[in-house]
Amino acid sequence: MARLMIVEDDPQIGQTLQRSLQLHHHQTTWVQNGSAALLQATRQQFDLILLDLGLPDLDGFDVCRQLRGRQPDCVLVILTSSDQEIDVVVGLEAGADDFLSKPFRLNELLARIRAHLRRDAGNRGTSTVRVLRIGDLEIDPAARTVRLAQAEIAFSTKEFDVLARLAAEPDIAVSKTDLMTDVWGENWYGSSKTLDVHLSIVRRKLATTARELGIAPPMIVTVRGWGYRLQAPMG
Ligand code: CA
Numbered sequence: 001m002a003r004l005m006i007v008e009d010d011p012q013i014g015q016t017l018q019r020s021l022q023l024h025h026h027q028t029t030w031v032q033n034g035s036a037a038l039l040q041a042t043r044q045q046f047d048l049i050l051l052d053l054g055l056p057d058l059d060g061f062d063v064c065r066q067l068r069g070r071q072p073d074c075v076l077v078i079l080t081s082s083d084q085e086i087d088v089v090v091g092l093e094a095g096a097d098d099f100l101s102k103p104f105r106l107n108e109l110l111a112r113i114r115a116h117l118r119r120d121a122g123n124r125g126t127s128t129v130r131v132l133r134i135g136d137l138e139i140d141p142a143a144r145t146v147r148l149a150q151a152e153i154a155f156s157t158k159e160f161d162v163l164a165r166l167a168a169e170p171d172i173a174v175s176k177t178d179l180m181t182d183v184w185g186e187n188w189y190g191s192s193k194t195l196d197v198h199l200s201i202v203r204r205k206l207a208t209t210a211r212e213l214g215i216a217p218p219m220i221v222t223v224r225g226w227g228y229r230l231q232a233p234m235g
Helices: 011-023 034-043 060-070 083-093 106-123 157-167 176-184 191-213
Strands: 003-007 027-031 046-052 075-080 098-099 132-134 136-140 145-148 151-153 219-223 227-231
Touching: 003 011, 003 219, 011 027, 011 106, 027 034, 034 060, 046 060, 046 106, 060 075, 060 083, 075 083, 075 106, 083 191, 098 106, 098 191, 106 145, 132 157, 132 219, 136 157, 145 191, 145 227, 151 191, 157 176, 157 191, 157 227, 176 227, 191 219
Parallel strands: 003 027, 003 046, 046 075, 075 098
Antiparallel strands: 132 136, 136 145, 145 151, 219 227
16 A cells, blocks of 8 residues: 655645545545645655645745655656646656646546556665666666766666666667656656656756766767667777
8 A cells, every 4th residue: 555645735636636546545645735745744754745836835846845855765746737848847857756737637647656656666676786887977776876987976766767777778779668668667658758857857967067077978869769878988
């Protein structure tokens, strides 16, 4: 049984979500504002949080950031009121793992939750994988750390998973479908925007650290119409 929190001020959506999640045997807490969500997050560990960004008391992105700080291992899914690209990007940068645009179909939400929870449970057993080295980049899947020329770079869970997946097969183009399936879960049928935003954050973090160190950043190449490839440096 998974522990879920719904943060949603719209009573109709909140009630519907709570009822259907409970029907699917999830232990569900529903709160209607940001302060209550933050309070709950100090009292209880959640497996997954559904967070509406438009809250009556606090800024949704701030709440997202603070929830991520309090519960680093929790899966955080933001609900945006429309398909506003900027909200999605800011939300993912604030630490969300995924997003869903309203209005969404309940079946889609339930499928995503299932995929996330299964993925999360699967991740816990993978602590014996070898350290990956590509040029100056060193990824330790067991410790979940990334170092570039010894400088440690902090990544969120999904950012790390995407990078580690690419690093497992350097110079090989990995399809978006494979990345989505391996990082976000089986039977994924959402858009690839979540992946694209995570990739751009990973690229930016690598580039920023590389610039500070005065070295060339590891290249994540976009393979048009296909996916991405982590390129090992020449020589
Ligand atoms: Ca709202």
